Amino acid sequence: MKYLIRSLAFVVLLASCKTSKFPDLEDGIYADIQTNKGDMLVQLEYEKTPLTVANFVSLAEGNSEFVSEEFKGKSYYDGLIFHRVMKGFMIQGGDPLGNGTGNPGYRFADEFNDSLKHDKKGVISMANGGPNTNGSQFFITHGTPTHLDGVHSVFGEVIQGLDIIDSIANVPVAAGNKPVDSVIMDHIEIIRQGKAAKKFDALQIMKDYFAEEEARVAEMKKKKEAFLAEAAAQKEKxxxxxxxxxxxxxxxxxxxxxxxxxxxxxxxxxxxxxxxxxxxxxxxxxxxxxxxxxxxxxxxxxxxxxxxxxxxxxxxxxxxxxxxxxxxxxxxxxxxxxxxxxxxxxxxxxxxxxxxxxxxxxxxxxxxx
Known part of the structure; x- marks a missing residue:
């Protein structure tokens, strides 16, 4: 009996370890970005930008079904670097190639909410190569680049560890604003607090998105075929x-x-x-x-x-x-x-x-x- 009680106590202790680092968190979804410069706790706006958060969460937890084969079953961000650091502007990471050109094997659409802006240090937002080309790369603001509002999708903000942003932003950089000594993301731990957060199904949200996207592409193909048929008939006249x-x-x-x-x-x-x-x-x-x-x-x-x-x-x-x-x-x-x-x-x-x-x-x- 004593052994059973001790075993149960050990299980409870293990279950509580995930949040013991942040015992006073309110309900929500958080990302503990653990780097070799220290840790940053990000509150994710899963209700305002569910698709963008679902993408980030599924990559961090390693259960995305849509990544390239080489990334499947892996915590995607583990070991990646902040490859672009610009003091007073932002720090950028999440690229498996480490040079700003990599992606997880897919792209997804922008997602904007008028209440989410690049108006403070610590805002986390998607980096991309143009509209609707989001993948895995993200940046965290070190300044207030409000000109990026409505261009890059904000999906959360750093609520603990703002000093870590400062530490990263001040590292020596070489060509392309790449740190001389690598700033590494060791791991990103996703923390869910409360019923709504625990019900948030990142994988299902991504499945629904890509199903809708497939239907949209099929519809666009039909419209293109109709356009060509119309143009051919018009050319005759x-x-x-x-x-x-x-x-x-x-x-x-x-x-x-x-x-x-x-x-x-x-x-x-x-x-x-x-x-x-x-x-x-x-x-x-x-x-x-x-x-x-x-x-x-x-x-x-x-x-x-x-x-x-x-x-x-x-x-x-x-x-x-x-x-x-x-x-x-x-x-x-x-x-x-x-x-x-x-x-x-x-x-x-x-x-x-x-x-x-x-x-x-x-x-x-x-x-x-």
Whole structure:
């Protein structure tokens, strides 16, 4: 009997060890980031940013089903370094390659909450290469980079160990702001306090997200196929100019025809002949496309009508210049631009050499300019 009591007491002691380091925690989900410079306790905003927290938790606990084979069954962050340290700005880690280019084998979407901002030291946020390209990399602020609000997904803040951020931020760095001596994450321990926190199913949230993402991609594929079918039918009805430009009126306006040398405000969207969106001034079109991240970066997040010069000398591709000269205010026209009236034999970004293009161009009425 005494042995049984001692055994039970030992089990209770083991069960309490996880939280004995932080005995006064309120209900919530926390991450104890243990480094060779000391430990930081992060409170995770699992109710405000459930997807981002689920990603972080499933990686830390090593139960993600979506990581590359080499990471499965492993506590992902154990042994990784803070590979980028910028005093007064942030410390960044979570890259298995240690150079800012690595990921867990998948990407997931941004997740924003207006109450979560980069407005203090200790905010933890996702690092990425553009919109909706989150993986495993994160950063912790050492300053107040509020210009990152709405660009990078905040998902918690350091509530104990702010001095450790200072220690890491002040280490000597080499090229690329990489610490001379490695700052290592030995382990990240996830702590759940309270019923709601213990019910938080990180793995299920990730499963649901990727199921929805798979359905979204399938729907986008259908839309692309429909777009190509529509464009093929329209091309049969399009008018042909002497240069080889083809055009079809989609919506006819009743405004005047701009004079040569006039500036006009234009909405546009351009595709490759295979339906790949290459650029648009319309955020609604961009958001529905798989290339939104790239286009968002091109525009630095600023979408809207673009001022263009209606002139044979305008700095536009030949087909676009010719198309503008055919239009009136209020017209919306679809143009089929052969490669030699596009970018020619100069590949540019996602546009191959001699690529045929499809462009929708709309000249806004004067009252909207």
């Amino acid at each position: 399009a008018e042909l100019t002497e240069t080889g430009l083809m055009w079809l009126m989609l919506e006819e306006g009743d405004g005047p025809k701009p004079k040569e040398g006039d500036f006009v405000m234009v909405h546009y969207a351009g595709w490759l002949a295979d339906g790949t969106l290459i650029d648009t001034s319309d955020k609604a079109i961009a958001e529905q496309d798989e290339n939104f991240g790239r286009i968002f970066q091109m525009h630095r997040g600023q979408f809207g009508p673009t001022q263009m010069l209606n002139s044979p000398d305008a700095p536009l591709i030949p087909g676009f210049r010719e198309g503008l000269a055919l239009m009136k205010e209020g017209d919306k026209v679809r143009f089929f631009i052969p490669g030699y009236l596009g970018f020619g034999d100069r590949p540019r970004g996602p546009i191959p050499a001699n690529a045929d293009l499809i462009f929708d161009i709309e000249i806004l009425p004067s009252e909207q300019q």
